[in-house]
Amino acid sequence: MATDKGPETITLPWASDFHCHLRQGTMMETVTPMVEQGGVRTVLAMPNLTPPLTKTQMALDYGKQLQKLAPNVHFILTLYLNPDLTPEEIAKAAASGITAVKVYPSGVTTNSDWGVLDLKQYYPTFAAMQEHNMVLCLHGECPSDSEKGICILNAEERFLATLQELHREFPKLRIVLEHATTKAAVDCVKSLGDTVACTITAHHLHITVDDWAGQPHHFCKPVAKYPTDRDALREIAVSGHPRFFLGSDSAPHPRRAKQGEKPAAGVFTTPLLMPLMATLFDKLGCLDKLEGFVSTNGRAFYQLPPASISDGSITLTRTADLQVPATYVIQESAAKSADSEPDTIVPFMAGTKLSWSITSTQ
Amino acid sequence: MATDKGPETITLPWASDFHCHLRQGTMMETVTPMVEQGGVRTVLAMPNLTPPLTKTQMALDYGKQLQKLAPNVHFILTLYLNPDLTPEEIAKAAASGITAVKVYPSGVTTNSDWGVLDLKQYYPTFAAMQEHNMVLCLHGECPSDSEKGICILNAEERFLATLQELHREFPKLRIVLEHATTKAAVDCVKSLGDTVACTITAHHLHITVDDWAGQPHHFCKPVAKYPTDRDALREIAVSGHPRFFLGSDSAPHPRRAKQGEKPAAGVFTTPLLMPLMATLFDKLGCLDKLEGFVSTNGRAFYQLPPASISDGSITLTRTADLQVPATYVIQESAAKSADSEPDTIVPFMAGTKLSWSITSTQ
Numbered sequence: 001m002a003t004d005k006g007p008e009t010i011t012l013p014w015a016s017d018f019h020c021h022l023r024q025g026t027m028m029e030t031v032t033p034m035v036e037q038g039g040v041r042t043v044l045a046m047p048n049l050t051p052p053l054t055k056t057q058m059a060l061d062y063g064k065q066l067q068k069l070a071p072n073v074h075f076i077l078t079l080y081l082n083p084d085l086t087p088e089e090i091a092k093a094a095a096s097g098i099t100a101v102k103v104y105p106s107g108v109t110t111n112s113d114w115g116v117l118d119l120k121q122y123y124p125t126f127a128a129m130q131e132h133n134m135v136l137c138l139h140g141e142c143p144s145d146s147e148k149g150i151c152i153l154n155a156e157e158r159f160l161a162t163l164q165e166l167h168r169e170f171p172k173l174r175i176v177l178e179h180a181t182t183k184a185a186v187d188c189v190k191s192l193g194d195t196v197a198c199t200i201t202a203h204h205l206h207i208t209v210d211d212w213a214g215q216p217h218h219f220c221k222p223v224a225k226y227p228t229d230r231d232a233l234r235e236i237a238v239s240g241h242p243r244f245f246l247g248s249d250s251a252p253h254p255r256r257a258k259q260g261e262k263p264a265a266g267v268f269t270t271p272l273l274m275p276l277m278a279t280l281f282d283k284l285g286c287l288d289k290l291e292g293f294v295s296t297n298g299r300a301f302y303q304l305p306p307a308s309i310s311d312g313s314i315t316l317t318r319t320a321d322l323q324v325p326a327t328y329v330i331q332e333s334a335a336k337s338a339d340s341e342p343d344t345i346v347p348f349m350a351g352t353k354l355s356w357s358i359t360s361t362q
Numbered sequence: 363m364a365t366d367k368g369p370e371t372i373t374l375p376w377a378s379d380f381h382c383h384l385r386q387g388t389m390m391e392t393v394t395p396m397v398e399q400g401g402v403r404t405v406l407a408m409p410n411l412t413p414p415l416t417k418t419q420m421a422l423d424y425g426k427q428l429q430k431l432a433p434n435v436h437f438i439l440t441l442y443l444n445p446d447l448t449p450e451e452i453a454k455a456a457a458s459g460i461t462a463v464k465v466y467p468s469g470v471t472t473n474s475d476w477g478v479l480d481l482k483q484y485y486p487t488f489a490a491m492q493e494h495n496m497v498l499c500l501h502g503e504c505p506s507d508s509e510k511g512i513c514i515l516n517a518e519e520r521f522l523a524t525l526q527e528l529h530r531e532f533p534k535l536r537i538v539l540e541h542a543t544t545k546a547a548v549d550c551v552k553s554l555g556d557t558v559a560c561t562i563t564a565h566h567l568h569i570t571v572d573d574w575a576g577q578p579h580h581f582c583k584p585v586a587k588y589p590t591d592r593d594a595l596r597e598i599a600v601s602g603h604p605r606f607f608l609g610s611d612s613a614p615h616p617r618r619a620k621q622g623e624k625p626a627a628g629v630f631t632t633p634l635l636m637p638l639m640a641t642l643f644d645k646l647g648c649l650d651k652l653e654g655f656v657s658t659n660g661r662a663f664y665q666l667p668p669a670s671i672s673d674g675s676i677t678l679t680r681t682a683d684l685q686v687p688a689t690y691v692i693q694e695s696a697a698k699s700a701d702s703e704p705d706t707i708v709p710f711m712a713g714t715k716l717s718w719s720i721t722s723t724q
Contacts, residue, residue, distance in 0.1 A: 146592075149589045151589055208513050
């Protein structure tokens, strides 16, 4: 039923999240079943495990573990760029159904210790990926370097020259600049060809630097930046531009790791992803653009069949009070002592209220 | 003894810190005696207590408490700008030996809930301060406002127009822009007349945004910014410019308040202040400029007699291993249960090593 405020309910195909950290062990067992809870049935699983997924067989084994935990979800598997990813290994990965390779510059985020410093050495790998139609996912930040004036605030902007260079060298290679946080990144991706796309997270559409300063549960890499940057992200997200789409970068950490002396980087949005997106798009008066951003655009870029309501759907309803839980309990492994206090994950916007909730699924 | 690396020891008059939070209760009892430990015997005590120091008598009473805890230290007393500071109250404050009035824009830092939104209403107060030769200390940040594009990264730069306007309106009023964090602020203060000065903290000379992101014990307001900003702060600090000097903004918080869900803003440097400063000035090859920055310049601006070694001194010595303690225990009040675990303060650069220490005092 439509009102002055827009519709009271919307029904969409299950959404797609083209960037998600599903972790390992008890954390994986906890968050993987939450993907559907967030309204998502296609999810690209990041390879920055310990150890990272550096070979085809490792990714396939990981995919099997995930599939067991969420049988209805389509998992897009990825590999972590590393010297073992020879052109031969790329051919094998592609033939095995692995979709993408992720690049972490060294030291920029969680489990990026194995990351790369010089991309040129990987040009033969990228050439093989281009040939085999794989996707290159970029954590687009330069490592901080005071001597060069690089810090976490301009690390993304400084990386854009590398993106442009990669696109010039490999014009047919599909490249995704992930979790864009700046107007500069948005403008750059817009200016490039059809093989370059960009994901945006739910949290970067909501917050700015003020929201993570002194709030470790909102701290992630890349960090949220200026209000003008957030404005640019919101503008492109609701514009319908086909090369911009949702990649949540949901990255759960135990509460203890977020509230210690050195809070880990990462924001957890998985179980609330579509309520967060609907709340924001409604606030911006653009609910009609939601399906494009959370499903159509990304699926087209990743060459997946369009999602159709006839294949399953979620219905979101305007509500006054979807309470975001203060915490989610991490499933303890059976081996662990029953005495120890269970650790938890604090979600994005914990304890606040969202104005849209998922009321039914099919 | 001089070597290629410069001198191995330096002897200076006791330093002056023109911005320090000495708190109340057990925290005050803990940190006030540490002022001397840091090599300082003149300290400007901030008035943002609970409740804030809004009247002359309150500041005088506070000064007595501080003096009892550190009999050798000269405390410069301040008042918190508020509607009770009428021109009459300013006259009374000045006659009572209170030196300065502090302005907190509303909501920008710890205990700034009583802060002001519009400075124009205080012009009669400022006129009285000018007449009575008091100093106006400014927390120079605009409150964040997404609609106006203001966030914690540009809040200081946006405030500079207000500083310029105050200086234009009250050209003889001595104004201190406190804890400058940006090149823009340095350039602005340099461009203004002799009645406008600027303090810089030890921590802002050391860190950038990267150091407080994910490190709550380095989080303070204003936040540390870009490497180019830190470069500008360092450059002016070692330049000998007479209107730039040390104001540590040392701001202790209990460890629990720094490592929770919403870490409090503030960096604690009091007991290590001169070792921190000597380590930095030595690294920059400018130990000869240290006395100017930590004593001469600020004392001249505040119209205090120059500090002389004949009145007492500190000797700093190059060392390989001054270990910064992991924590300092907060003195528990006698009334408190002996069972409860004592809380602590985590200092700046906890657990690391400094390369200068205070080896003797006179």
